[in-house]
Amino acid sequence: MAYVIGEAVFTGDTLFMPETPAAIPEGAGPSRADVVIVGGGSAGLATAASLRERNRSLDIVVIEPRTEHDYQPGWTMVGGGVFDAKDPRRPEASVMPAGVRWIKGAVASFEPERDTVTLEDGSTVGYRALVVAPGIALDWAGVDGLVETLGRNGVTSNYSYETAPYTWELVQSLRGGTALFSQPPMPIKCAGAPQKAMYLSCDHWQRQGVLKDIDVQFHNAGGVLFGVKEFVPPLMAYVDRYGIDLQFESTLVAVDGSDRTATFRERGGEITKSFHMIHVTPPQKAPAFVAHSPLANEAGYVDVDQTTLQHIRYANVFGLGDGGSTPNAKTMAAARKQAPIVAENLLSMLAGKTPMALYDGYGSCPLTVERGKILLAEFGYGGKLLPSFPKWIIEGTRPQRLSWLLKSEGLPWIYWNGMLKGREWMAHPEHRQAA
Secondary structure, three states: EEEOOOOOOOOOEEEOOOOOOOOOOOOOOEEEEEEEEOOOOOOHHHHHHHHHHHHOOOOOEEOOOEEEEOOOOHHHHHHHHOOOOOOOOOHHHHHHOOOEEEEEOOOOEEEEOOOOEOOOOEEEEEEEEEEEEOOEEEOOOOEEHHHHOOOOOOOEEEOOOOOOOHHHHHHHOOOEEEEEEEOOOOOOOOOOHHHEEEEHHHHHHHHOOOOEEEEEEEEOOOOOOOOOOHHHHHHHHHHHHHOOEEEOOEEEEEEEOOEEEEEEOOOEEEEEEEEEEOOOOOOEOOHHHHOOOOOOOOOOOOEEOOOOOOEEOOOOOEOOOHOOOOOOOEEEHHHHHHHHHHHHHHHHHHOOOOOOOOOOEEEEEEEEOOOOEEEEEEEEEOOOOOOOOOOOOOOOHHHHHHEEEHHHHHHHHHHHHHHHHHOOOOOOOOOOOOO
């Protein structure tokens, strides 16, 4: 039996997104498609939309278990009291590209030698081409005691839709005491997000006149404040302005919410500190169903060429987003650049041609150093600066108001109305020179 909801047509666990309310895409049955995309997050849907813009005859299936779709960069703004909690979330069905079939389920395994994926319910889907965009797994259980106390006892995180509002609640209520902010070992998505939470909190406390009474500590598992050296001096200026105590090579390993203590592993051993609030960035890793598959590299991520995003061993498989092996910053901006490259190279592969579109490692981290100003860090492989704008418009190494407006107003609109609809504004692929 089929059920119609708006323009979406449900048949069992499959959702068809027609071009018009009366049109349902024809093509292969539920067990096969031209292109199967694993993951209906930012990278997966942007790729589906870019493919549809190039070839509307393709039968595309997106496999995604979640019914809600999040603009995750907005969670930092929720935690900073800038956005309402509802702003970054929409129903998954409302953002599924037209003409794409959505299987509401989860992948259990890959069989690339047979060109099939198996879902958790035991069903299989075959493909001519596979795109793997599963995101990265948040390992909340990787910190002892965190799961039991997250969202209460002063323990929060902007890495969760459910707890980002609690961050703002804690920031508003804190008038004195100790505030801890943690950053785990790399890789993590949006490596600047732990600092964003800290700077926006400090800015609020400074405006309220209570920052002098709060001991702010940043416990970073790494050895530097930021991985691209050009952005360190302006960030350090804010560290000094807010009086932040930087603790490098300090990894959060346990939280006791009832006692309000946090334990960190450092070079000299473990130390335990009391807190009034702690913002936790959880450890992160490749999703298990990818890490234990033939598609994974040694670290568990989809093993792709860092320029073409084509799989190293399976020519009809592509990977992008946070679940890929490329050594770029795992950011929304990276996925925005990667999706058109995957779309072009996948179509070239299907046509028997050599993939020519190239990814340069672009990523962007709009660092919210204070309410109303952002340091727009844009860079590629090897830390090469890759600014999108001339310096007279936006100087990336200086905090600017225009960058804040881009983050708070421009980028969310571009995400919902551009990236997820196949409109590749400022994201057209570069190409290798023909031999």
